[in-house]
Amino acid sequence: MQLNKKIVLVGMMGSGKSTIGYLLSKKLGLKFIDTDHAIENETGERIANIFKFKGEDYFRKIEEKITLKILKSENCIIALGGGSFLNANIRREALSKCITIWLNWNNATILKRISKSKKRPMAFGASNFEMSQMISSRSKMYSLSKFKINCEKISKSMIVKKIVTIYERL
Numbered sequence: 001m002q003l004n005k006k007i008v009l010v011g012m013m014g015s016g017k018s019t020i021g022y023l024l025s026k027k028l029g030l031k032f033i034d035t036d037h038a039i040e041n042e043t044g045e046r047i048a049n050i051f052k053f054k055g056e057d058y059f060r061k062i063e064e065k066i067t068l069k070i071l072k073s074e075n076c077i078i079a080l081g082g083g084s085f086l087n088a089n090i091r092r093e094a095l096s097k098c099i100t101i102w103l104n105w106n107n108a109t110i111l112k113r114i115s116k117s118k119k120r121p122m123a124f125g126a127s128n129f130e131m132s133q134m135i136s137s138r139s140k141m142y143s144l145s146k147f148k149i150n151c152e153k154i155s156k157s158m159i160v161k162k163i164v165t166i167y168e169r170l
Contacts, residue, residue, distance in 0.1 A: 005030065005075045007167060008094045010142050011103035012135055013082035013123060014113035016151065016159070020103060021079035023160045028167065031076040035067045035084060042066055047081075060087065068093055086141050095144065099170060101163055102145040106152050107135050 007024065009017040018034050025032035036047055039062060043050065050059045060083070067084050071093045078098070084090050085100075094100050111131055114123045123131060142148075149162050 006071075006073070006078065006098040007076075007163065008071070008078045008080060008098040008100045009103055010080050010085040010094075010100060010145050011082070012105070012110045012114075012138060012142075014110050015082075015103040015105055016156070017079035017103060019156060020159055020163070021077045023156060024163055025077045027160055027164060028077070031073070032079070033070050033073065033076055034079045035063070035070055036079075036081045038070060039063060039066050039081070063087070064089060071097065082138070085145075086138060091141065091144065095146070099167060100145040100147065101166065102142040102148045103159070104139075104142070104148055104150050107132050109152060110135055 007021075007030075009021050011017055018036075021032050021034065024030070039050075039059075040046055043062060047059065050062070063081060063084060064087050067080065067087075067090050070078060071090070080090070080094070085094065111128055114131070115128075126134070147166050149159055151159055154162075
């Protein structure tokens with residue numbers, strides 16, 4: 001059963017949701033929407049600045065509003081922000097109306113990818129231990145996705161191919 005031809009990519013920051021989403025959109029001929037970019041475009045502010053000057057609670061409210069609107073789109077690939085799928089309303093909408101796919105990586109890979117990043121406010125200043133705790137906690141929610149792709153040691157094109165196979169089977 002195809003659910004409005006919508007694929008939603010979930011996973012930690014640094015898991016490649018934006019890159020894979022873009023490549024998928026080209027392969028399938030569907031529109032690509034990155035919710036983080038949509039939030040920045042709609043607010044006119046960088047996410048890091050929203051966190052810094054207005055706080056995480058303020059950001060999460062904006063994120064929910066904009067993401068729920070995006071999830072109503074049809075015929076598209078959507079890359080959710082790393083924390084979006086933790087929101088019960090966003091998760092419920094994505095699970096009920098979209099093909100949800102978790103891009104899963106080993107903790108060490110994610111830590112290496114996001115360490116010292118200034119554009120990822122949840123990671124900036126956090127220790128490896130704190131980040132590992134966040135990854136473990138978030139993974140419990142990501143695991144609710146309909147599909148999981150273990151991305152370790154496979155190429156971007158192979159990840160895209162696996163998602164296309166899932167998409168075409170539905």
